[in-house]
Amino acid sequence: MKNVTINDVAHEANVSKSTVSHYLNGHFTKMGPDTRDRIARAVRNLDYSPNHIAKSLKNKRTMTIGVIVANILHNFSTRVIRSIEDFAHGHGYHVIVCNTDNSPEKEADYIRMLLAKQVDGLVVIPTAQNGALFTELAEKDYPVVFVDRYIENVPIQSHMLDNGASVRTAFEHLSERGHREIGFLTEPVEGIVARQERYAAYRGLCASYGIRPLPIQVEKEGMVSSLEQLADQGGLPASLIVANDLALFELLKMAKQRVILIPDDLSIISIDDIEFADFFNPGITVIAQPAVEIGTAAVSALFEMMNNSKNTSGIERFQPYLIERESVKQYEDQ
Amino acid sequence: MKNVTINDVAHEANVSKSTVSHYLNGHFTKMGPDTRDRIARAVRNLDYSPNHIAKSLKNKRTMTIGVIVANILHNFSTRVIRSIEDFAHGHGYHVIVCNTDNSPEKEADYIRMLLAKQVDGLVVIPTAQNGALFTELAEKDYPVVFVDRYIENVPIQSHMLDNGASVRTAFEHLSERGHREIGFLTEPVEGIVARQERYAAYRGLCASYGIRPLPIQVEKEGMVSSLEQLADQGGLPASLIVANDLALFELLKMAKQRVILIPDDLSIISIDDIEFADFFNPGITVIAQPAVEIGTAAVSALFEMMNNSKNTSGIERFQPYLIERESVKQYEDQ
């Protein structure tokens, strides 16, 4: 299976490579219709298709972008990737997907490899530890955008949920329905901006509402058993804001184990919509984030940078929205 | 940001490109330790990193594979992709992800573009309509493997669930628990092998068990309302084998709408495990498929082909397993 090249076509059509190249790039304008036909026929006969790698070497554009996420298995990441791929495909680009599992080493490794592969740009859900590397990229105006997180003092544009607003919306919803005992369930916030922002917003709201903060901060592994312990000791608050879908899963597992009734024993409001929230029993009230919109805005910004060869920075916030279902109890006396 | 090349390094170190190239490829064996040091220093000073595209052009290996799925949003696809990416990364490869939405045109388009980009191999969940194209690839011994589906008479190796076994397991489970009214809910099977196999298995089992077949075959869009109609007319069987997770979602939505109690009014057993099946109320009994194993086996076979430059064909089946939860009623008199 020897690959047929532009040379073979040229030979077959009795013209030079350059003429074929012109033909391929649509510069028909000044070209004998006869030669054009001959080339067309040759291309068809030989089933020729241009080698993109050679083209890339010449043009310095690979028509490929890299997408680096923590884990494609996360619902949010999947949706973001899908929207990015759609956009990219619409512009003739391909997407290389990478999972870091939140490991900075893996992340740095991927970045280097993708750069070596000359990808034209990068969309990243960054870990917290590669600030220097990212800054370097930004300073070279290498196209990069962040999604869902940002890194302090790194001049790279980020597209993310307004995390403060999401917690506030949740908190207010609970408060309006008469709740005064509002906990907050999260995985450890250390090093993850989105979690930190949500947690900070929670603490701030507690302060301004004069409500005692009841944060529960545990690793996903062991979250079920920690929660079970809490439940057994009666240490669970009447309502819980859940910081993300993974934590929600664990909470729901525990609730099932311990036969905790939602919303009667425990009200739940969760950040980020998940597929089953709708038909779960009870339906889970949720603060949804527009993942597709976020992903699309991010690539879109990336493409702009790729075209202008000039990076921009700043954080673009997206507004969450409440989807009210049945997991929050309404206190009558309210 | 002019890219630094091997030439710059050679210049900086006062040696020739070839020597640098040798150094870079670990051919230190016969190389003065002094020159080696000089090159090492030059590389560091210039922050040089080799251009993979140029290398690819020369080597004819891009260290990249393409993965074409119907939709990355499907749980199964996500898990397969993740396992492929893990394997690929472990071997220094990258993965380009493409969504066809089951459109043969999009699929053919992607294949052509990926080939033009010289990816070293392809993992595909194929649509039914590009048999000729795939056959052509196979005949050129271009590395391709299928996942989850196959195409009749196309000599490409496929890794997929034993669909017959999955339905049989479900059917037997229902039967053992005293069910004699067993329906089958699926999206239209036309053109999708996995669905056809499951459906065929269902019909076969009905025949051999002497049970009247009650297939429900509807598009996902409108499935809820179709099911609601059925329910309103009392046309729902006592138990239902659900062909995949998407259909399950729709069914569960309907059940919630119409307040149909599971398993008392309706027993459910679904093919393919989903995250929430475990803590749903009631827990959904499920026939799980080993997505990660399937994905890993597929890439693994692909890499073998890439190394041997020789394709293999045949279908490799993976065994499903029952995860018993609470969505199937046990008839007492059994």
Next chain:
DNA sequence: TTGTAGGCGTTATCAC
């Protein structure tokens, strides 16, 4: 309108 030649950044062959 068509062709020639050089270069994109590597690697590989073969001298020295």
Next chain:
DNA sequence: GTGATAACGCCTACAA
């Protein structure tokens, strides 16, 4: 041990 030099497949001035 090290260094020219020729590919790899394509694009693009510049000539003709």
